[in-house]
Amino acid sequence: MRTGGRPAAGSFTYEGDELITTWHTHDLHQIEYAVQGVVEVETAAAHFLLPPQQAAWVPVGVEHRSTIRTAVRSISVFFEPGMVPAPGDRVRILAVPGVLREMIVYSQRWPIGRSDSESMAESFFATLGQLVSEGLDRETPLSLPTSPDPVLRAAMDWTQEHLTGATVVAVARTVGLSERSLRRRFQSAVGMTWRDYLLQARLLRAMALLAEPVPSVLEVATLVGFDSLSAFNRAFRARTGETPSGYRRWRVRFHGDSRGPSCRS
DSSP states (O other): OOOSSOOSEEEEEEEESOEEOOSBOOSSEEEEEEEESOEEEEOSSEEEEEOTTEEEEEOTTOOBEEEEOTTEEEEEEEEOGGGSOOOSSSOEEEEOOHHHHHHHHHGGGSBTTOSOOOHHHHHHHHHHHHHHHHHHTTOOOOEEEOOSOHHHHHHHHHHHHTTTTOOHHHHHHHHTOOHHHHHHHHHHHHSSOHHHHHHHHHHHHHHHHHTSSOSOHHHHHHHTTOSOHHHHHHHHHHHHSSOHHHHHHHHHHHSSSOOOHHHHO
16 A cells, blocks of 8 residues: 555545455554445454444454445545554444544545655544544444354355345255254354344345435335335344434435545645
8 A cells, every 4th residue: 555655644545346355464454434335344253344334443464355336435544553552453343423534534635655744644643543442442333244164154145145035944945954953053153043144134235225315215125125114114223223214314414525635636
């Protein structure tokens, strides 16, 4: 990323078509944030989806890959390790309130590939790093677990591809297990039931769809496999603390103009 000098922090913006990165690591801490659309971050331990209210914290040295869907605009902010007193060595998900979002967008003024630094940039990124550190203490992730077990991984992949009609009978038959064996292996390996995994996958897909102005909330509920709008509303509120309509309104409110100062200058 740093092609010129060695700035202690800076940003990188991606805007374009779908992109799936290779598995890789950084020698810098990273914040990955989808200003428009949805970005997915996968590690050996979990699969995270980043809707507009959340960003991923990827510590230095953690192997990961990112999936950027069609019509996505994402901003990554990179920090030297000593700039952010962050806990642990795993990917974490932090909430992005309005002030943090605006700072991430404004960080585009100082790309990580610039050849020099300046006192204003150093002060800005030091403040941003402190806010990020505080946010990491209040982590509220919504993610899907992964597993090195090829049978369970196949079951997870099939479930995500068939959200509308997935049943434990169908997925067990697909991967060659009995229903009882699938349930037991799922619970033992990932700490959640297959049914909870299905619900989580449906909600994550719904959040991705709600990040755009269409389809309607009712259509989203149907597309991810809920039998009724009321059931979708209850499940969504139980996991996120708000209704699907409220979530979409938040996205429209805070994600209208997201190009930042560096794109207007």
